[in-house]
Amino acid sequence: MFRKILIANRGEIACRVIRTAHRLGIQCVAVYSEADRHAMHVAMADEAVCLGPAPSKESYLVVDKVIAAAKQTGAQAIHPGYGFLSENAAFVEACQREGIVFIGPPTQAIKAMGSKSAAKRIMEAAKVPLVPGYHGEDQDPQHLKNFAQQAGYPVLLKATAGGGGKGMRVVWSEKEFDAALASARREALNGFGDDTMLVEKYLTKPRHVEIQVFCDQQGQGVYLFERDCSVQRRHQKVLEEAPAPGMTPELRQQMGEAALRAAHAIGYVGAGTVEFLLDEDQSFYFMEMNTRLQVEHPVTEMITGEDLVEWQLRVAYGQPLPKMQQDLQLHGHAIEARVYAEDPDHDFLPATGRLAYLRTPTETQHVRVDTGVREGDDVSIYYDPMIAKLIVWDENRERALERMSQALAQYRIAGMTTNVSFLKRVVDHHAFRAAELDTGFIERYQDGLFAPMQAGAQSANPLALAAMYALLSQQQGRLQEAQRSGDPCSPWHHFNGWRLNEVPQLSLKFQQGEQIHTVAVQWQAKGYRLSIDGHHLLADGHLHGDLLEVNLNGHHRSVQVAEINHQLTLFTETGSTQLTWLRPDLDQHEFEEEGANLTAPMNGSVVALLVDAGAQVEKDTPLVVMEAMKMEHTLKAPADGVVESFFYAAGDLVEQGAELLVFTPAETA
Incomplete structure (x- = not known):
């Protein structure tokens, strides 16, 4: 087996490879950009080499720098992970010239599948079904x-x-x-x-079903069953599961054998994925082949009991496949959720920031968290905003869904916008539970998946929890001040809402979305009386660090609370709720509505200005194209009017919230 390998990637896949390699007694070299100097994969590796500045085109994508790092450290092989150089034929050729083993398929296989149009022609010759x-x-x-x-x-x-x-x-x-x-x-x-x-x-209601294939250097190949990846946004996968719901043994064999024909047609070696569209009539069509390990490979590992990264290392070393087709068994059901820094309520725009508060579910044999970040790490504009992959397994799909729902409720992140609550709504949705799956799932059920929180009684409970956190944290603050002071018994340290000749009370204000709520608090003999939007609750409780224990009208609740710059995130068994605690000492101001001045919806760069300054445009005319994490977002005119001027040019970096241009609506132009 290899003595030392280099991992030419970052994040959770780099950490994943390091764990398996270390288990096999293999030393690992990490590479990193200046932005990743303190990253988790760097800390885990035996040694690490800096490749250059943060942009990937100046670091992770520079073939010569990666090869030089391997030679400098004496690495015998390079594992490319996925993304970056994993499907770059020129990189594979460079490895071969330097006598370094590329842990992946040969050059001709990558080239054959690198062009989707050429791949279609090869698949047609191999009698793999194609979409017209x-x-x-x-x-x-x-x-x-x-x-x-x-x-x-x-x-x-x-x-x-x-x-x-x-x-x-x-x-x-x-x-x-x-x-x-x-x-x-x-x-x-x-x-x-x-x-x-x-x-x-374009098929209107297809499922996205893919087959995991593996081939060795001796010409043997197997398929490790299928994964359903139908739930997608922006054509990118959100949830994956294995096996595919409703899959018959006959259809599984047909798709598996077609996938192997595809692999053998290009002389494939290593781990690969053949992706198909599965139509409602059970006909299936080749979509593409990914000549690398896939992000969703853990669900295959969970249902087969195999370590696919170990398989990669053994096959690249020249060993035969660990198992043949008849030796592979499918057991139970696994689901993977991709935890991203993104805003589902705003077209899944990527988010950036610091993971100021991070709590993950307890890992067990049936709950797995693949991640490359820790609390305090930054999610930057330079790389994919994936935070982690959450994977669960159970004996059947119903039980796996329950386990995933519970694990998502325990996944707690504050300090940036994530998709965790959205993922839980998908997993709990009746149509997903019923396996009514296709690639248009999110769009079809968007009213339920993106439903805003109801006002009134439904919002009273989170507001009451926020109020209790505010009261108890202020009480703790006063006690700490008293202990530090020279007169700890002074009445000025008391926090009891005292008023001259009036009932002890105060008002707390919280902003939830665009609404501001007032919670009126009255001190009782034991606890408090909370009045929220016409609803009244008796409350008492205790605060231990970030754990809030509360009794609301006799109903006991245990809630974790993260406070970051007066932004409160309440983590309950049903998900998370964000509120802003409007404290009276924050020097708050009323800001005028900025109207037609368009602002950047995310940190990113300006790709193109689509009109000239001074242009008269109609409503919904595309004006500016922005890009972040290699995904484009187009800003459109909010009304008929005139684009007066631009503040940025193509290629400029822009922070979220920055004004991009001045726009005057027609009625005021």
Whole structure:
């Protein structure tokens, strides 16, 4: 086995590889950018080499720097993880020239699948079913548009060199085609350096089912069953599970054998994933092959009991596959949730910031957290905003869903916006529980998945919990002040709402969304009387660190609370609730509505200004394209009017909330 390997990646996959390699007695070299100097994978490795500045194109994507790090440290092999250089044929060739083993497929396999259009032709020859589409070399926009018209809308535009949902657009009508093609090409060029596109007929209710394949250098291959990855946003996976609900043994065998035909057709070696669209009539079509380990590989590991990273290391070393097809057994059900720093309520825009408060579920044999971050780490604009993968297993799907719901309730993050609450709403949704799955799941059930919190009685409970936290934390603060003072018995240290000739009381204000709520507090002989939006509760409790124990009208609750800059996050068994504690000493101000001045919805860079300063535009006209984590976001005119001026140019970095331009509505122009 290898003595030392280099992991040419970062985050949770780098940490994952290090754990397995160490278990096998292999030393590990980490590489990192200046932004990742204190990252978890750097701390875990036996040694580490800095590749350069934070942008990946100046560090993790520089082939010569990675090769030099391997040679400098004496690494015999390089594990690419996923993303970055994992599917870069030039990188594989560079490894071969330097006598370094690339832990992945050979160059010809990567090249064959690197172009989606070329891959389609290879799959057709291998008798792997294909979706009707255009995969040719003529990239004239009108030619692509003509094919779309012939195929009939909707169609899917997809970058031939793409992956991860980047450079991909669904086009529902002819009038959307030109703008969608231009946007997809920009995103593809930025993400992959290649804006070649293919056009396919878009299936309206397909499931995304993929097959994990593995081949060794002796020409043997197996498939390790399937994963259902249908729940997606922006064509990127949100939840994955294995096996696929409703999969019959016959269909599983058909898809598995088709996937192996695909792998053998390109002389594949190592771990790979063949992705299919599964239609309602159980017909399936080849979509693409990922020539690397997939983010969702843990669910396959959980149902097979195999360590796929160990398989990768053994196969790359020249050993045969650890098991043959007849030796592989499928057991139980596994689900993976991708925990991201992103805002589901605002089109899943990526978020940045510091993980000021992080509590994960207790890991057991059936609950696994794959992560590359710790409390206090930053999520920056430079890399994918994944925080972790949460994976659970149980004997059947129903029990696995319950375990996942419970684990998500225990996953507690504050200090930045995440998708944890959204994931729990998906897992608890009746349609997901009933396995009514397809790639349009989130859009179809968005009213329930993005439902705002109800006012009145439904909001009284979180407000009461927030009020009790505020009261008890202030009480603790006064006690600490008294102990530090020269007169601890002074009445000025008391926190009891005392008023001359009046009932002891005070008012607490909290902002939830755009609403401001007042909680009127009256001191009782034991505890407090809380009045919230016409509802009254008797409350008492204790605060121990971040654990709040409260009795509300005789109902005991245990809640964890994170306070960061007066932002309160309440973690309950049903999820989390965010409120702002409007303290009277915060020098608060009323700000005027900024109206038509458009601001950056995220930290990122300006990709393109789509109109000139002074242009008169109609409502919803695209004005500015921003990019973060290689995902584009287009800002549109809020009304008819005039774009007076821009504050930034293409290529400029912009912080979230920064004004991008001045826009005057038509009625005031």
